[in-house]
Amino acid sequence: MTGDPLHILIAAAVSWINFVTIDLIFRLPERGGVSGAREIARQIEDGGGDLHGGYMMGNIVSSPDASAGTLLAACGVYIAGIPGGILAALLVYVGNRICHDPGYAGTTGALTATFIVYGFTLFGFAAAEFIAGMVIAILTIQGISAVHASRLLSILWRWRRA
Amino acid sequence: MNADEVALFICAAVAAYAAVRILLEKNTLRKLPFLNVLSFAVAGAIALLLPHPLGIIAAAAYFIGSTLESNAIASTYAGGIRQQ
Numbered sequence: 536m537t538g539d540p541l542h543i544l545i546a547a548a549v550s551w552i553n554f555v556t557i558d559l560i561f562r563l564p565e566r567g568g569v570s571g572a573r574e575i576a577r578q579i580e581d582g583g584g585d586l587h588g589g590y591m592m593g594n595i596v597s598s599p600d601a602s603a604g605t606l607l608a609a610c611g612v613y614i615a616g617i618p619g620g621i622l623a624a625l626l627v628y629v630g631n632r633i634c635h636d637p638g639y640a641g642t643t644g645a646l647t648a649t650f651i652v653y654g655f656t657l658f659g660f661a662a663a664e665f666i667a668g669m670v671i672a673i674l675t676i677q678g679i680s681a682v683h684a685s686r687l688l689s690i691l692w693r694w695r696r697a
Numbered sequence: 698m699n700a701d702e703v704a705l706f707i708c709a710a711v712a713a714y715a716a717v718r719i720l721l722e723k724n725t726l727r728k729l730p731f732l733n734v735l736s737f738a739v740a741g742a743i744a745l746l747l748p749h750p751l752g753i754i755a756a757a758a759y760f761i762g763s764t765l766e767s768n769a770i771a772s773t774y775a776g777g778i779r780q781q
Contacts, residue, residue, distance in 0.1 A: 543703065571771025578726040596729045597768040599761055606737055607760065610744030611753045619753055626754065630761035634768050661700035666741040667707040670734075674711055678718065678734035681727060 542660055546668025550605050553651060554644055554672065555691065557601035561640035564591040564692035568636055572597040579681045587692045588685030592677060598636035599627045601644025602676070606669040608648035613662035620649025705745045712738035726774055729767045736763040 558564075564587040567573030575596055576589030595602055604627045611619030624645035631641050652665045676684045698706070715735035722728045740760040744752050 539700075540703075542700075543707070569768060569772055570775035571768050571773075574775035575726050575729060575771050578724060582724075582727065592730055593771070596733045597764065597771060599764055602737075603760060603764070606741060607753070607757050610741065610756050613744055614748050614753050615750055619750070622750075622753055623757060626757035626761070630757065630764065633761060634765055661704075663700045663704035663745060666745060667704035670708055670711050670738050670741050673737045674715075674734055677730035678711070678715055681730060 539664075542664045543667050543671070546655070546660065546665045547671040548668075549651060549655070550609070550648070550665060550669040551672040551675065553648055554600070554602040554605045554669075555676075555688075557604075557644045557647065558591060558595070558640055559691060559695045561601070561638055561643070562695075563594045563600060563638075563640060564588060564688055564695075566590055567593050567597075568638070569597050569634075576685075579685050582682060584682040584685035585689035586685075588688030589681075591688045591692070592681065592685060595673075595677065598634035598638075599630040599641040601640045601648075602669070602673050603627060603630070604641040604644030604646075605648040606666065606673070608645040609652050609662055609665035609669055611645075612649055612652045612656070613666060617649060617653055620645065620653065624649065701745055705742060708738045708742040708745065712742065726771060729771055732763070732767060736760055 572593030575593035579589035607623035608620040611623035627641040718731040740756040743756040
């Protein structure tokens with residue numbers, strides 16, 4: 536429980552794989568769920584990015600998706616263990632309905648993340664390391680280069696469709 | 698530093714970085730993904746600073762509220778409710 540940088544990097548990679556996999560399973564890059572998500576995708580495409588990756592980024596901005604579920608589940612497990620993660624999943628479910636999102640990517644991501652984070656705490660990881668890890672994971676998608684992130688997500692989306 | 702302090706430091710550093718990117722980006726819609734990163738970092742910091750069951754609700758309420766605002770801003774730029 537020392538805040539080992541290696542632990543945080545592993546937590547970031549695990550969180551990244553969890554939320555990207557679930558968002559792809561729930562077809563977030565297929566289209567924008569609300570007009571705002573479609574408009575964000577169009578702006579990212581105008582800036583040199585890729586439309587389908589842009590749709591996923593727009594959907595992440597517009598409603599709590601599996602990335603938000605992973606973060607809030609890590610927060611829940613940090614504070615109250617598995618019941619905290621389940622509470623976070625419930626709050627994400629309510630958040631999805633508030634944001635006119637008919638999907639279940641956020642709730643599913645929160646539930647899988649609850650058990651993943653709890654599982655890692657049994658092997659010497661701290662739940663706080665997953666909070667930092669998820670913040671780093673979302674930084675790589677939404678916070679560095681919209682052009683490159685949207686192209687990467689589009690490549691993954693083509694694999695998903697194939 | 699223990700794990701909590703390292704995690705809080707990372708959240709604060711990412712939040713500050715995202716705030717700078719928001720200031721530098723001119724296009725309002727392209728600011729929103731950076732605002733999303735800022736919300737993640739602040740929600741994580743809230744949970745780390747308030748380790749109490751209500752802290753989960755505070756972090757989730759902050760995050761979902763921020764997401765709904767981004768959704769509303771983006772949808773307004775896209776032409777409002779008529780195009781939904």
